[in-house]
Amino acid sequence: MTVTHDLAADDAVAPTPDAEQRGSRTGGALGRYLLVRFLLIFPTVFILVTVVFVLMRATGDPITAALGGRLPPDQLAERIHQAGYDRPIFVQYLDYLGHIVRGDFGTTLSDHLPVTQVLMTYGAATLELAVYALVVAFAVGIPLGRVAAARRDRLPDAGLRVGAILAYATPVFFAGLVLKLIFAVWLDWLPPNGRASTIDLLKMKLHGAKTGIYLIDAISTGQWSVVADVLQHAILPALALGLLTAGVFLRLVRTNMISTLQTGYVEAARSRGVSERRLVRAHAWRPALVPIITVIGLQIAMLLGGAVLTETTFEWKGLGFQLVQYLNARDFVAVQGMVALLAVIVAVTNFIVDVIAALVDPRIRY
């Protein structure tokens, strides 16, 4: 915050030849920045959908992939004709784009569900997991990053940096398996799989809770045993996925704090005799947090990829788990639809993160 204030003050006092022009530009800067960011969603989604379409159709049609060898050739050809996969590829592409514009991402081959409905059913579970993981990442990564920066190049820093690299080097699914082995099998403290035990699932169903976000459903039953059960199931997956991101946050906070600790205004404070401890707490801390908001945007993509693996490890029935089911069933219509839909979600989330970053840090708007 201090940095941004200083910069703004500098701008205000320094009269430059084009000050007037600049003044008029800053007036609409935020609005225009947001508009540009918003409009950028469309080409991004368009490109990703096209890339996925071209890749998936480059080698054949989904019906042959799913049923080839299991049906006689004439029946296969008929199914292909019915689904329209024998038309020219460009016609199919335009058709596909037309459906997507209308919000239709296709119907799965294996269980004949619209992809959007698959998302509705399983999206809540993935969202819940992602939020838990982010909570773990914030709670672990940010304070530890501060410690590492404050004790730069000494033992705590060395240990934490090695820890952060280890967190990066460990695949999410292996971290998940190790956590499961230790806490669910050997110590038997936590449940190994799933999102809730069967009996509590039934209790939530009976209460008519339907958000799909189990924590909210459990709270709405008003029974603490159900809430506890849901939370117990969430601990291990959240840790596995969250620690990976925590390592990223740790390193980010550390580097940013080290560079803010070297800026002019911190030097000035140091020369006034402000203690090192107070420098960290009052001067370098908040500016170091701003870049995190930007990085979260990129982390969302990584988190989604990690969620696919975490959900498979813990049989957490979310989008990633379902995606793998479709992959194994060789239902490539479902895969294509889900990937395209996820592209939209990632693009929109990135936009939201950009908006927040621009609101928090005026320097980004330019």
Next chain:
Amino acid sequence: MTADIANLATPPSPEDLEPLVTPDHGPRWHRLPIVRQVRTSVGLQRVMLVTGLVLTGIFILAAIFAPLIAPYSWAQLRDGSGLFGSQQAPSSAHLLGTTVGGYDVLSRVVWGSRTALLTIVTAVVLSLFLGVFLGLVSGYFGGWLDRVLVVVADAIYAFPSLLLAIVAAIVISHGQSSLWNGILAAAISITVVFVPQYFRVVRSEVVRVKAEAFVESARVIGSSSARIMTRHVLRNSVRTLPLIMTLNCSEAILTLAGLGFLGFGIEPSSAAEWGYDLNKSIADVTSGIWWTSIFPGVAIVLTVLGVTLVGESLNDLADPRLRTRRAAGGGRRGARAARREQRTTTEPEEAR
């Protein structure tokens, strides 16, 4: 007298020049890339670099000498005394036990390093060529092609890399694969994800270098675009690539393992792959069988750790703001004093 003058006129022998060429750099091998970095590093940075080098070295050696190290083949189910048996605990016959499919865990871990190494090399070489080529052309010529490529690269960059790799894997292998098919599929899937990264880095460097006076001069004397690009721009635009490459190597291992874990890896009969073995061990973990998951997992972690440590350390050593300096006095106290000094004197250089 004349002899003296003749002596003066003869050029000095190479032996005489030796101390002038290399003032106090020691023998020639001290200036080799990795050796030089090890020598300039001190303290924690040296520990990290050396640890990384050792781990990476073990990984590469295991990959090369897999047939000598591994007691059995990766797909071997029986030896002279009959079937290995499924999920056998570690014993003298099978030091790390056997998997649920009845394979020897140690052999598959060792052979897995070969699969991983082949994939990394293929993926990095492929994405290096494609990314550098596209970045060079796009940055040098600019125009609409540049704009389209930048938007495409940004779109792909923001997308979950694993999902993209899955889609690519479906296309290339349609799910099931032999050794080379599988390696190529994994490598190309990883390439799709990496090309945008190389593209961005090279392109921005090319745009910067393009404005330099020497490029202008080359154009003035009539050099062709192709010649300017290869001789003048390319050499000056790839400085940062080795660092990105080491970091990408570790990501390649993780992506390969992730694909394998989701069932898009390589068939167990064609090659050993750590991610595949971990996927098969999910059920084992629940029943307390630890050796089928821990060993392949640790192999992944150590390999990625080694490569990452090397990449990180090289990155830190290349950046004067992050490098820990050796003080004139040398030794522990010297290093600490240097650190203190560095902390108080380094100029901020954050505005970029």
